[in-house]
Structures are given as structure tokens and as C-alpha cells.
Amino acid sequence: MKKTIFVFSALIIALLVLFKISTYSIISGDLDIEIMIAFVAILSFFVGIYFNRKPKKNNASETKSVDYKKIKELEITNRELEVLTHISEGLSNKEIGEQLFLSESTIKTHVSNLLIKLHAKRRTQAVQKAKELNIIL
Known part of the structure; x- marks a missing residue:
């Protein structure tokens, strides 16, 4: 339970930092919004794969x-x-x-x-x- 809480907390903090960085990058004109959306989509995809993996059943x-x-x-x-x-x-x-x-x-x-x-x-x-x-x- 503690591991799950930690992982979700870290994920939320990482997303907040990512959005803050993207806001500054877009305002300064260094980054297109489409690239940031693609990056967030790819990150979400891999997080979904991580949480969807099923534990291996013990044959015993x-x-x-x-x-x-x-x-x-x-x-x-x-x-x-x-x-x-x-x-x-x-x-x-x-x-x-x-x-x-x-x-x-x-x-x-x-x-x-x-x-x-x-x-x-x-x-x-x-x-x-x-x-x-x-x-x-």
C-alpha cells in the first residue's frame, strides 16, 4: 500500500513539474505544444503499461x-x-x-x-x- 501511494505521489509531482516546464517552454517559444502533448501521451502510455502488468502466478x-x-x-x-x-x-x-x-x-x-x-x-x-x-x- 505504501509503495502504491509513493508511486502515485511521485507521478503527480513529476506531471506537475512537467507541466510547469512546458508552460515556460511554450511561453518562451522554445517548444511547440504538439511536441509537449506527444511527450505527455507517451509518458502516460508507459505509466499505464507499468500499472497494468500482472504479477506472475506461482506454479506451486x-x-x-x-x-x-x-x-x-x-x-x-x-x-x-x-x-x-x-x-x-x-x-x-x-x-x-x-x-x-x-x-x-x-x-x-x-x-x-x-x-x-x-x-x-x-x-x-x-x-x-x-x-x-x-x-x-
Whole structure:
């Protein structure tokens, strides 16, 4: 986040300096306005390419599979695994209950059991640990 803010701040400052220099150059008659517009267009083109580049995907993440031995070792039930998957999708207890046709208190029980089994204090921490252990993808 800090890098993005820095890059945009630097870009804004660079454009302001460029416009100031171009104003003085045009007033003094040393530079045609068409050349300055072309320069700004080329600069904008390369900035757009820089921000549009996509990070390379890690091939290791594509080959990951669920570690069923770890699930068995942690004694996570199939229903708890379903709940954990829904938690990773960002659903609330009520939404998970509606999808699995269970009461909200039952979902809370499953979540509590998951937190204990994964040694986590929060749902987000449980999801993070589950991904690290390849329990969910």
C-alpha cells in the first residue's frame, strides 16, 4: 500500500513539474505544444503499461492439493471442513447456516471447534492456518 501511494505521489509531482516546464517552454517559444502533448501521451502510455502488468502466478500454488492426512490428524469432521470452506469465502455464521441448513448456534459450535483444533483465536487466523496446512485451497 505504501509503495502504491509513493508511486502515485511521485507521478503527480513529476506531471506537475512537467507541466510547469512546458508552460515556460511554450511561453518562451522554445517548444511547440504538439511536441509537449506527444511527450505527455507517451509518458502516460508507459505509466499505464507499468500499472497494468500482472504479477506472475506461482506454479506451486496451482499444484497444491488438499492434505487429507492433516485433516484426519487434526480430527476435523466433514461438516467442520464445509464450515471452514464457507468461512474462507467470507460468509457470516448466519449465511453459512442458511447454506448448510443448520442453525446459527450449530455453526457457532463448529467454528469454536475449528478454532480450538487449528489453535486460532479468530476466524481469519483459522483460515490462514488452514491454507498454510493445505486443508483448504
